[in-house]
Amino acid sequence: MVKVTIKTIKNKKFSMELEDGWSVSDVKTKIQDDLKLGEVSLQKLIHRGKILKNEQSISEIGVKDNDYIVVMVTKKKAPKKKSSPTPTTIYKYTTDNNHHHHNNNYNHSEYCKYSK
Numbered sequence: 001m002v003k004v005t006i007k008t009i010k011n012k013k014f015s016m017e018l019e020d021g022w023s024v025s026d027v028k029t030k031i032q033d034d035l036k037l038g039e040v041s042l043q044k045l046i047h048r049g050k051i052l053k054n055e056q057s058i059s060e061i062g063v064k065d066n067d068y069i070v071v072m073v074t075k076k077k078a079p080k081k082k083s084s085p086t087p088t089t090i091y092k093y094t095t096d097n098n099h100h101h102h103n104n105n106y107n108h109s110e111y112c113k114y115s116k
Helices: 024-035
Strands: 002-008 013-018 043-047 068-073 092-095 112-115
Touching (some): 013 024, 024 043
Parallel strands (some): 002 068
Antiparallel strands (some): 043 068
């Protein structure tokens, strides 16, 4: 039995006891079930700068008491589904042609109207 600290990228820390015979996959399952940090398939565990492989065991990796294991959870890629486009308001740009200006300093926006 090894007592470690599971650390997230956002620097949250959780204490956890691991069995020497557990695989990295077992640890990920425990993180998913106990800490609710993300699905097993989305987790990457890092110990002493190395990304751990699912089939490796805790004893094989050499995890010791008070070691840190960093958990990175990748964002789930949203399934591509055809979503209905969000309705957008369409504005028609009309110019008021009744005003003829020879002066370039007039306020253009006064003579342009937006209508839905």
